[in-house]
Amino acid sequence: MLDIDIADLKRISELIHQKYSYDFRNYAMSSFKRRVLRIMELKKLSVDALLKKLTDSPAFMNEFLDELTVNVTEMFRDPGFWRIMREEIIPAIMLNHKQFKIWHAGCSSGEEVLSMCIMLKEMGIHGDVNLIATDLDVNILEKAKLATYPVKNMELNEKNYIRFQGTGNFKDYYKEDNGNAVFNKDLLMNVSFRRHDLVMGDLFNKFDLILCRNVMIYFNQTLQNEVLKKFHESLFKYGYLAIGSKESLIWCDYASRFIVVNNEEKIYKKIKD
């Protein structure tokens, strides 16, 4: 059975860090190991062969990155979360700012930012919001920009949308083409997609709301702590941070600068600079 030990995983993350300036050294070990094993299996590579390819080929590094990052997502994941967004969080932001900014950190293939745009459109405020969607993987950003997904995913997405109690008809947002659901590009008109690395990247803007759901679960606690600090700095005072429903930040140094707005859906509010 294919296996890899921690020493080899460390060799891989050290090599990538030195050669390509990506830092996976503080990723959670259990999932990092599964990702690497998955790549070794897919590409039929031993540890040594993998290290050699990573050393020799930037193109392979690109492929590696694509497989390493987890890009499993769905539209309107956790419909209850989206209802709270629509009924509580967005209206609360609008009390203070008629126009505001949202950051989708680790946007992957774009299902979440697209869900947000649909929701904002149904709320009639689509034009008032600037959205920035970032990921460290350029390939996945290209997919996100296309807003095109396999039709077979639509059953689940529509179910979520119905549980969210969207006010439109989900099928009106896309056209079927050759087994794909191609979403209306106007939905993404206020979204700018950019490559950004949460671990290595600098801060670039201030936001009223940051969504980073099920991204930090792939980090260890040291890194979660660092990233929370970055989110804190990137939020306006009284801005909101949403993480995944089974994530927690209570052990982070900066946790005391936030209050819990919704514990079930893990929505926090920055209350101290």
Added chain:
Amino acid sequence: MSKFNLNNSYKAVVIGGSAGSFQGVVKILSQLPKGFPLPIIMCLHRLKHVRNGFVEALSIKSVVQVTEPNDKETIKKGCVYLAPANYHMSLELGNHFALSTEEMVNNSRPAIDITLGSCAYVYKDKLVGILLSGANRDGALGMKHIHDRGGLTLVQEPSECMIDTMPKAALAITKIDHVLKVDQIVEFLKELDKQYR
């Protein structure tokens, strides 16, 4: 002398189950000795998009409150944990959980193989793995990991299972130390408990 020849070196019990395992799990949890010394880590197949209700249903008769851990939550002795809906649940070295939204494994998320495999990695020969009734092969490979790392392996007796695919798949690919009915699994856990008194 215990009929299972147990000792007090074990650090955790991990349970996997799918179709037909609910009643068995309820029975095990309701007859668990008070103050059972080890954490019980459960991965049971469940509806992916129903977050609430399952842990409550399991807790009604359980001696110990069942919880769905958050990512990075520390594992405590005597607590009973359940893999949350739509997340894989692993253990990390350093005694905490790690959740993930990776691809489904064996058409499942949470997948039993992931929970069992990571427990085997962390606890090695200090682990008891129990696989109950179920309709697919998820968990079989996890049981093999547990056995290969020196842990103790138990499956529910196939004749008692509502659907026996899961325990049979494990029996086919690895050595299973005990094939037991649910009542005997309860006896086993009572014996195990005594080792720590």
